[in-house]
Amino acid sequence: MEELLAKTTQLHVSDEEEWEIDKSLSSTIARFNLRGHLVSKADHSRGFLKKVLGRIWRLKETEWDVKILDKHDTGMFLSFSFVSEHTQSRILAKMPWYLSNGLLILGKMVNTNESWKNDLTIFLIWGRILGVPTDLLTAKNTMRLASMAGAVISIQNSDVSRMVTNGFFRFQVWMSINKPVWPGYLLPCGDSKCWVACKYEELPFMCFRCGKIGHNQKECSLEYTEIEGADGVRAKAYGMWLKVDNEQRDGFHEGQKEPRKEVQQGIKDNQKISLPSQGLKVANSFTPLVDEMETGKSVSHGNLLLNNSEMIRGENSKTNEHCGAQTPTHETELGKSGKG
Numbered sequence: 645m646e647e648l649l650a651k652t653t654q655l656h657v658s659d660e661e662e663w664e665i666d667k668s669l670s671s672t673i674a675r676f677n678l679r680g681h682l683v684s685k686a687d688h689s690r691g692f693l694k695k696v697l698g699r700i701w702r703l704k705e706t707e708w709d710v711k712i713l714d715k716h717d718t719g720m721f722l723s724f725s726f727v728s729e730h731t732q733s734r735i736l737a738k739m740p741w742y743l744s745n746g747l748l749i750l751g752k753m754v755n756t757n758e759s760w761k762n763d764l765t766i767f768l769i770w771g772r773i774l775g776v777p778t779d780l781l782t783a784k785n786t787m788r789l790a791s792m793a794g795a796v797i798s799i800q801n802s803d804v805s806r807m808v809t810n811g812f813f814r815f816q817v818w819m820s821i822n823k824p825v826w827p828g829y830l831l832p833c834g835d836s837k838c839w840v841a842c843k844y845e846e847l848p849f850m851c852f853r854c855g856k857i858g859h860n861q862k863e864c865s866l867e868y869t870e871i872e873g874a875d876g877v878r879a880k881a882y883g884m885w886l887k888v889d890n891e892q893r894d895g896f897h898e899g900q901k902e903p904r905k906e907v908q909q910g911i912k913d914n915q916k917i918s919l920p921s922q923g924l925k926v927a928n929s930f931t932p933l934v935d936e937m938e939t940g941k942s943v944s945h946g947n948l949l950l951n952n953s954e955m956i957r958g959e960n961s962k963t964n965e966h967c968g969a970q971t972p973t974h975e976t977e978l979g980k981s982g983k984g
Contacts, residue, residue, distance in 0.1 A: 670753075670754075670756065673753050674752045674753050674754050675729045675732065676725060676726050676727075676728075676729055676732055677723065677724060677725050677726070677732070677752075677753045678723075678724040678726075678732060678735070678736060678750050678751065678752060678753070679713075679721070679722070679723055679724070679750070679751050679752075679753055679760060679764065680710075680721070680722035680723070680724060680748055680749065680750045680751075680764070681719060681720075681721055681722070681748070681749045681761070681764035681765070682719050682720050682721075682722060682743070682746055682747075682748050683718060683719045683746050683747040683748075683749065683821050683848075683857055683858035684718075684719055684743060684745050684746025684747070684849070684858050684859070685717070685718060685719070685745075685746075685858065685859045685863055686745050686746060687715070687720075688720075690710060690711065690712050693710055693712075693722070694709075694710050697710065700741075701731075701735055703731065706727070707726065707727050707728065707731065708724065708725065708726045708727065708731065709724070709725045710722055710723070710724050711723045714761075718858050718859065719746070719858060721761055721764070724750070735750065736750055736751075736752070739767070739768070740767040740768060740769075740848070742846065742848055742849070743849070745849050745860075746848070746849055746858055747767065747821070747848040747849065747857055747858060749764045749765070749766070749767050749821075750764075751763055751764050765820055765821050765822055766794070766795070766818040766819060766820050766821070767818070767819055767821070767848075768797070768816065768817075768818060768819075769794070769816070769817060769819045769844055769845070769846060769847075770814060770815070770816050770844070770845040770846065771790070771793055771814070771815055771816075771817065771842055771843065771844045771845065772812040772813065772814050772815075772842070772843045772844075772845070772888060773786070773789050773790065773812060773813055773815065773828075773840055773841070773842050774811055774812040774840060774841045774842070774843065774893065775811065775812075775838065775839070775840045775841060775893075776789070776807075776813070776831065776840050777831075777833050777838065778804070778808050780831065780833070781801070781804050781807055781808070781813070783801055786799055786801040786813055786815075787799060787801075789829060789831075789840065790815035790817060791817075792826050792829060793815070793817050793819065793825075793826040793842060794817030794818050794819040794820060794826075795817055795818040796815065796816075796817050797816040797817060797818065798815065798816045799813065799814070799815045799816075800813055800814040800815070801813050801815075812843075821856070821857050821858065823856075824854060824855030824856055824869070824881075824882075825844070825847075825850055825855045825856075825857065825882065825886065826842055827841070827842055827855070827871060827881045827882060827886065827894070827895070828840055828841040828842045828871065828894060829842075830871075830872060830873060830874070836874065837873075837874050838874060839871070839873040839874065839894065839896060841885075841893055841894035842886070843885070843886055843887060843888045843890075844886055844887065844888065845888045847886055847887050850882070851863070851864045851882070852868070852880070852882040852883055853866050853867065853868050853869065853882070854866045854869060855869055855881060855882045868880050868881075868882075869881040869882060871895060873896050877896065879894070879895035879896045879898065880895040880898065881895060882895075883895055883898065885897070885898075
């Protein structure tokens with residue numbers, strides 16, 4: 645007996661190559677599943693997310709599911725599964741998704757390590773840089789300025805005449821949630837300096853104190869960040885003027901009523917470019933999601949959640965055949981922009 649026990653204690657798996665590896669399993673998961681990072685201090689339940697996202701994505705209860713994997717101080721990590729690969733691709737293609745009090749970043753399940761959470765920290769955004777002197781509108785300078793906002797994807801800087809006429813040039817970047825939103829730059833102009841402001845076409849819910857995304861100034865303990873302009877003049881770095889459709893150029897012009905040329909032209913150009921958004925309001929309302937849905941009460945506020953081309957509407961609505969979205973009969977304050 646002792647001899648038999650001695651032999652069994654020596655048993656072990658000696659050939660690791662016998663373990664099966666089927667890479668098609670990871671491929672299947674990547675086609676039907678998504679991971680998500682909801683950047684928001686609001687603590688939502690799974691049922692609430694299932695109900696709200698199901699409505700905005702226009703999915704039936706049986707067509708998808710969501711699980712809360714982890715919660716942290718500034719958001720939560722989520723896991724999504726879809727019955728249809730087409731549905732998964734459609735939702736991913738319209739990323740990022742802007743909640744009225746946060747930002748939902750999605751990604752495929754290609755990283756099986758725990759480090760996947762570090763992958764969901766960037767999102768696409770279009771911006772405009774205003775007021776660059778004509779002689780400085782070179783390809784190198786415009787690239788250098790745009791890169792201050794994030795990892796550059798594209799820049800519309802080939803037509804200098806148009807940039808001068810509009811008063812700005814457009815760019816698209818991967819913006820990080822770990823860094824403050826870039827408000828602009830004090831650009832050297834010969835013997836002097838001039839402030840070139842930056843505005844964004846789809847600005848997520850953010851803090852006007854620290855410039856971070858995912859919370860507002862009421863939830864922030866930091867002092868207001870300031871910028872320094874020409875001649876040492878100081879102003880607030882962040883405010884509603886960071887949005888393209890806001891008439892104020894920057895913090896140095898706070899309280900200015902008259903619309904500026906570049907803003908008027910920018911709104912006009914934006915209407916031509918963003919065809920899917922016709923008839924819809926911008927994503928950032930700077931107002932919290934309706935808490936009544938959490939408690940099961942009726943909702944009559946109209947707009948709840950939206951991205952750059954879709955939004956949830958109230959009960960009194962009709963279908964907009966051109967956009968594929970619903971248009972409310974009565975607009976409400978929830979869908980309008982307010983101060984953060």
